[in-house]
Amino acid sequence: MANIEIKHLKKKFGALEVIGDFSLQVDDREFISLLGPSGCGKSTILRIVAGLEELTSGEIVINDKVVTPLEPKDRDIAMVFQNYALYPHKTVFENLAYGLRIRKTPAERIKKRVGEVSQLLQIDQLLERRPAQLSGGQQQRVAMGRAIMREPAAFLFDEPLSNLDAKLRNHMRVEIRELQQRLGITTLYVTHDQVEAMTMSDRIVVLNHGAIEQIGKPLEIYEKPASLFVATFIGSPSMNLIRLKSDGKALELPSGDRLAVERAPGGEVILGIRPERIKLSGTRSGNSLPYAISLVEELGSQKIIHGRVGDTELTVAFPEDVPLPADGAFVSFPEGHLHFFDTGEGKRLNRGL
CATH class of the missing domain: 2.40.50.140 (Nucleic acid-binding proteins)
Structure with a gap:
């Protein structure tokens, strides 16, 4: 497995600084949520960790290895996006297998691995369908399955449940947390939904305008908010x-x-x-x-x-x-x-x- 360390991260778009001196240590097997309103910089941080966005300054360390100069494919992470990013013309089987195919993994190994992952996620009956034939929850499972196929050191989730209805969101957050605990994979999870962060996380990082307002366990943040922003952002109805x-x-x-x-x-x-x-x-x-x-x-x-x-x-x-x-x-x-x-x-x- 892996730990993730973000050291003094800064990100500017031109003269606009969106992330200012952000540092965070994610321990091995830990589930940490980056929580905050739209525009606070949480998805930008995740994309920088994934290697999809360049940082202005700072350092990203995964499993005690500096990965800042590495391409996303070389960072040993798997990312699940908000829009699932499935190939619409490929079957569920081919969507799951694609990452291993481009790595020239033997066909028998691919078949075995697809079988294991599809059974784990209860989508083994859907392998011949295409994404358009799936419900939102099924598409989410396929997206998660594709990430699991690689056996990564860490999961990165970018608001993966925001496109689902409330009932399915409640169900999927339980599934994601149970899966993460079962696999023991270090996870960095981005959300604007306080309920997701409170119910799924080992620790929560509350962000506001690119800066950390508070880091702590869910109940610690709820019972002892460090600022007015945290006090009003966490809890419904608001404090x-x-x-x-x-x-x-x-x-x-x-x-x-x-x-x-x-x-x-x-x-x-x-x-x-x-x-x-x-x-x-x-x-x-x-x-x-x-x-x-x-x-x-x-x-x-x-x-x-x-x-x-x-x-x-x-x-x-x-x-x-x-x-x-x-x-x-x-x-x-x-x-x-x-x-x-x-x-x-x-x-x-x-x-x-």
Whole structure:
């Protein structure tokens, strides 16, 4: 297998720098997702690792070997693209076999390898079909099969599920993760979908404008976002953010209400709390606030409640099987789930809390 090391990667298109001093270590057998919005540079990084895009400066190391000057075919990697890139005039068998044929692999070896890979991916009944006769999920399996055929040191996935419907996407992300664990192949996976990154990855690299916002395990990034960008990009519904004043022992909301806390950063800060961490009840306690409900979204598994504390908008995620308060609602913020960010660069202030 292999490790991948990206050292001080920079990429410019003319005067425009899209990647600035990016470094990352992907360990052997690890599954890492590059996650971020469109235009953040994640696919450019992947294409540079694959050798499909030239870097401006930096170094790419695969399996402890510098591959920066090497052609893609010499890097011992296999890439699965967003559009699958199958040969439309070739059968599934020929699409799978093509990479070995151009390497002049013996026919018997090709036949055996196609049989092994097609059975692994449950497409052995489709070998005589052409891509136009396949569903989106079947085409995705063929694209993955073609990558597996080479027995590469590493997989590179460039948003491979974005063309599938929601149900099939859910199914395929489980298949890809199970397959990667079974084969033990180091994987670098690009996506803009936080659910894919959260459910599939050993670690996530959150990117914004070509720079790393945070690297960590999925739950670590969810529970302790390093910046406002990460806090709002990870999680659905998005984290509630409230600009307020703090004296370290109490928080003064824009409504004028005060919440007692044991400790908090002082001064003007941005408070963050995830909708599912807010407590909603029909009775007021000592540290709760009146909450005016304006809209309820019924999602089956939970209710998404939109409302206000004073003039401050607040979203609450509430269990579907628990009835809403009938005669007025109150919200409270458990201190263990409060996040504080500075009002300038938006960096996390309570890293140790």
